[in-house]
Amino acid sequence: MEFRVDFYFRIVMDILFYVVEISFFKIIYGHVSTLGGWTENQSLVFISSFLLVDALHMSIFANNMWWMPFFINKGDLDYYLVRPVSSLFFLSVRDFAANSFINLLIAIGIFTWSLVNYSHGTPEAPITLNSLFLYGALILNGTFLYYVLGMFFIIPVFWIQSDRGFRDIWYQVSQLGSRPDVIFKGWVRRILTSVFPMALIVSFPSVLFFKGFEWTTLFHVLGMSLLMFCVMVFFWRRGLRSYSSASS
Amino acid sequence: MNWLNLSWQIYTSEARKLMSYRADFWAKSLVTFLTAMTIAYCLWHSIYESTGKTEIQGYRFEVMILYYFVILNVRKLVEGEELGGGMSQEIYDGSLSRYLIYPLNYLRFKYIQHLGAQFPIYLQVAFFTLLFPLLFTFQLEIPLSLTHLLLALLIIYLAHFTQFLMLYCIEGIAFWADNIWSLIVMLRFTGRLLGGVMLPLEIFPDWATPLLNLLPFKSFFYLPTKIMMGEATLAQITSGLMTLLIWMVILAIVGKFTWRRGLLTYSGVGI
Numbered sequence: 001m002e003f004r005v006d007f008y009f010r011i012v013m014d015i016l017f018y019v020v021e022i023s024f025f026k027i028i029y030g031h032v033s034t035l036g037g038w039t040e041n042q043s044l045v046f047i048s049s050f051l052l053v054d055a056l057h058m059s060i061f062a063n064n065m066w067w068m069p070f071f072i073n074k075g076d077l078d079y080y081l082v083r084p085v086s087s088l089f090f091l092s093v094r095d096f097a098a099n100s101f102i103n104l105l106i107a108i109g110i111f112t113w114s115l116v117n118y119s120h121g122t123p124e125a126p127i128t129l130n131s132l133f134l135y136g137a138l139i140l141n142g143t144f145l146y147y148v149l150g151m152f153f154i155i156p157v158f159w160i161q162s163d164r165g166f167r168d169i170w171y172q173v174s175q176l177g178s179r180p181d182v183i184f185k186g187w188v189r190r191i192l193t194s195v196f197p198m199a200l201i202v203s204f205p206s207v208l209f210f211k212g213f214e215w216t217t218l219f220h221v222l223g224m225s226l227l228m229f230c231v232m233v234f235f236w237r238r239g240l241r242s243y244s245s246a247s248s
Numbered sequence: 249m250n251w252l253n254l255s256w257q258i259y260t261s262e263a264r265k266l267m268s269y270r271a272d273f274w275a276k277s278l279v280t281f282l283t284a285m286t287i288a289y290c291l292w293h294s295i296y297e298s299t300g301k302t303e304i305q306g307y308r309f310e311v312m313i314l315y316y317f318v319i320l321n322v323r324k325l326v327e328g329e330e331l332g333g334g335m336s337q338e339i340y341d342g343s344l345s346r347y348l349i350y351p352l353n354y355l356r357f358k359y360i361q362h363l364g365a366q367f368p369i370y371l372q373v374a375f376f377t378l379l380f381p382l383l384f385t386f387q388l389e390i391p392l393s394l395t396h397l398l399l400a401l402l403i404i405y406l407a408h409f410t411q412f413l414m415l416y417c418i419e420g421i422a423f424w425a426d427n428i429w430s431l432i433v434m435l436r437f438t439g440r441l442l443g444g445v446m447l448p449l450e451i452f453p454d455w456a457t458p459l460l461n462l463l464p465f466k467s468f469f470y471l472p473t474k475i476m477m478g479e480a481t482l483a484q485i486t487s488g489l490m491t492l493l494i495w496m497v498i499l500a501i502v503g504k505f506t507w508r509r510g511l512l513t514y515s516g517v518g519i
Binding site for chain 1: 271272273275276279280283284286287290291293294295298299304305424425426427428430431433434437438441446447451452453
């Protein structure tokens with residue numbers, strides 16, 4: 001609370017972001033009854049889940065990812081490399097954003113509201129404790145995948161010494177995850193479900209929740225998340241080999 | 249050195265600075281454009297397909313895609329690339345002090361810098377305009393005359409200046425607040441929703457119309473887009489211009505007041 005005004009501004013900023021994103025879907029559904037086969041309640045569950053993922057990411061990873069390029073360029077990574085803990089883990093979770101935690105609570109509230117709305121409608125698949133638990137677990141996996149994909153835009157700093165542009169590019173491409181995968185077709189869909197799996201963050205878990213459990217979808221989501229993580233760790237380790245510290 | 253000469257130096261210096269990161273601004277710009285157009289294309293293709301309609305609120309699918317193409321470029325021209333003009337950072341680190349000593353008007357200086365930062369965007373917009381017929385092979389007749397184009401460019405310029413005044417007001421809050429970045433971000437995404445960048449304003453519910461007409465964002469993005477598409481009426485153009493001018497005056501007064509009060513509290517810490 002040292003920077004109180006910034007604290008409150010960020011809360012207001014995130015609330016406004018939530019309002020804008022939900023309004024986007026509300027306005028569209030004023031003209032259509034379904035979007036890619038999804039009803040308004042389903043789309044609201046989807047977007048509130050994405051906002052929840054975003055809030056989790058902002059609370060746990062975002063601040064830490066923000067600082068990584070500076071540590072890499074200034075040679076301040078040494079402090080983390082000498083610790084008997086994975087440097088990637090330490091750097092990724094060392095700081096918890098308190099102002100984003102308030103937004104996380106708000107996002108959980110919006111998520112709960114959307115689930116209640118959805119349950120009062122006519123869900124295609126029964127909502128059970130198991131389905132809710134699985135969905136929650138996949139949201140957490142989605143948060144992790146969101147972090148992993150974001151890291152691909154930070155790791156190049158090891159070689160090019162500048163994250164200028166990469167951060168902005170990541171912000172733009174992450175917008176692809178905030179729209180239901182059902183609207184994407186053809187090669188765009190293939191890219192978003194495999195090469196750069198933004199659709200697996202919230203969209204695929206939402207499909208599992210709406211339509212019922214499918215092993216193939218679950219394996220796809222978990223398998224791609226694991227694959228992306230392994231690739232990211234590979235590049236992180238390659239990046240560390242190129243890292244030149246401040247002291248040597 | 250007269251003001252014109254100095255302004256030219258400031259303008260070209262800022263343009264050269266941004267052009268030195270060529271790979272960065274082209275990559276960022278291309279990805280932004282392609283991502284936004286991909287989302288718009290896929291979203292509206294899905295909407296038209298699921299409704300079975302050929303027209304939604306007067307937009308055929310091809311016209312909708314053209315709308316997004318034009319408004320995304322208009323947005324670039326009005327907003328620019330950089331988040332804010334750096335004024336808040338100068339307040340925080342004390343480098344504002346030198347501008348207080350220099351024999352120049354700070355607002356004028358920052359505006360010319362802001363204009364200089366637009367130069368690469370003109371090149372990007374020209375490039376994307378050439379790219380559009382390659383990406384989208386629609387047959388469209390656009391009744392764009394030279395008058396329409398000049399009028400649209402005038403409104404874009406006025407919108408750009410009004411948006412700069414908004415930033416000037418917001419960045420002046422830095423005299424009291426420790427971080428105003430979030431306010432600028434709020435302005436950006438609110439403006440994009442209420443200015444028709446995310447969705448055409450015809451799609452909005454009727455009860456939102458008075459609010460959309462009151463705020464300047466409609467004149468920032470939506471109005472120039474409609475002019476370039478040959479779909480703006482004289483009444484809309486007049487109304488939009490008046491809105492812009494009124495907001496310009498309001499923001500100029502608020503900005504002047506904010507900075508005058510802010511400078512009284514400024515201590516130049518950081519130098």
